[in-house]
Amino acid sequence: MTNTSRFIYLDHAATTAVDPRVLEAMLPFLQDKYGNPSSVYRFAGQAKEALEAARRTVADILGCRPGEIVFTSCGTESDNLAIRGVAWASRERGRHIITTPIEHHAVEATCHQLAEHFGYHITEVPVDRYGLVDPDDVARAIRDDTVLITVIYANNEVGTIEPIAEIGRIARERGIPFHTDAVQAGGSLDLDVDRLQVDLMSLSGHKFYAPKGVGVLYVREGTPLLPVQTGGGQEGRRRAGTENVAYIVGLAKALALAHEQREAEAERLTILRDRLIAGVLSSIPDAHLTGHPTKRLPNHASFVFEGVDGEAILLQLDLAGVAASSGSACASGDPEPSHVLTAMGIERRLALGSLRLTLGRENTAQDIVDVLAILPEIIHKLRALSPFYAPSSKEMARPAR
Ligand code: PLP
Numbered sequence: 001m002t003n004t005s006r007f008i009y010l011d012h013a014a015t016t017a018v019d020p021r022v023l024e025a026m027l028p029f030l031q032d033k034y035g036n037p038s039s040v041y042r043f044a045g046q047a048k049e050a051l052e053a054a055r056r057t058v059a060d061i062l063g064c065r066p067g068e069i070v071f072t073s074c075g076t077e078s079d080n081l082a083i084r085g086v087a088w089a090s091r092e093r094g095r096h097i098i099t100t101p102i103e104h105h106a107v108e109a110t111c112h113q114l115a116e117h118f119g120y121h122i123t124e125v126p127v128d129r130y131g132l133v134d135p136d137d138v139a140r141a142i143r144d145d146t147v148l149i150t151v152i153y154a155n156n157e158v159g160t161i162e163p164i165a166e167i168g169r170i171a172r173e174r175g176i177p178f179h180t181d182a183v184q185a186g187g188s189l190d191l192d193v194d195r196l197q198v199d200l201m202s203l204s205g206h207k208f209y210a211p212k213g214v215g216v217l218y219v220r221e222g223t224p225l226l227p228v229q230t231g232g233g234q235e236g237r238r239r240a241g242t243e244n245v246a247y248i249v250g251l252a253k254a255l256a257l258a259h260e261q262r263e264a265e266a267e268r269l270t271i272l273r274d275r276l277i278a279g280v281l282s283s284i285p286d287a288h289l290t291g292h293p294t295k296r297l298p299n300h301a302s303f304v305f306e307g308v309d310g311e312a313i314l315l316q317l318d319l320a321g322v323a324a325s326s327g328s329a330c331a332s333g334d335p336e337p338s339h340v341l342t343a344m345g346i347e348r349r350l351a352l353g354s355l356r357l358t359l360g361r362e363n364t365a366q367d368i369v370d371v372l373a374i375l376p377e378i379i380h381k382l383r384a385l386s387p388f389y390a391p392s393s394k395e396m397a398r399p400a401r
Pocket of ligand 1: 155184
């Protein structure tokens, strides 16, 4: 098997490395400036100031007020707080939530728990074969007792970008709080909450070069929300617990860096992504792109291959020095086909052969060349061993190597 003889990281949707500038901004708050931001003496004032400066930075990028930013421990917690917090606060008004079948497990499992144990009704609006939600379906699903709509901004498995602003307009007309899980969109898409017309939005630092274990929930003023984690009065009484100052400082720095170079980096990555997609589809027979061809994250390429197992592709890529994913990192090791691919109408047989390649800041054009030099060979060899692969005429015509 060809080896790249170097490590190529193509799993930026799973996580990213901490940017050295982010680490530098964080270090003082892990060393000298370790005060508790809630303490009253001047020493702790440094931590308090850094926390509030971070809140202002994030608020500027989201186009909201600093008081509408709640720092959390991760994207999962932000999703949980948004959904459970609004559902609990609105339980006298109604118990109906609208969502989609392509949400991250952090949203999906939270909705299912509310349904299973707390009597809520969940409507999942369908998606098309690209994973796109039709805003009219959302409008049709609204009932008198609907208390929340939650739709992912950009899907983690297939990269499709949803029509968030259009859904937001519908939600606003009907006076229903609208949450979006923007964890995958955080570093690369517009996060202006007024343009997006969202009332709640979840972000996670480790998807845009901040450390793992820090997130944001934007909560528009006036949105009903009961805290899920109770205790002290931190974060405007919406999320108890001493703030992780160093990580919050890191998240704000990372978000600012990502948004300074957002358009230029999106343009660069889109070129690499499209080269990767075209290369895979032209050199590997019976390969299909998953997700929308153009309405997709600039760094995101995802495929299904007939007659191969996604986990086997990952192992072979790993041996060749390439880190990739079969879908979401959280679903790895799960033999069931992805719920996202199934909801898009992709057959189980095909869905089991999925591969996600997600690019990031350190990837270059050479990485694409190198991956395209090894992936066709990997798929060909795995198919040769597979009892499930019946080659199409295209594969039969493949020249012997
Ligand atoms: N939502 C989406 C779309 C994600 O991709 C992820 C992580 O992969 C999460 C939520 C969870 O974020 P975290 O890992 O910070 O808990």
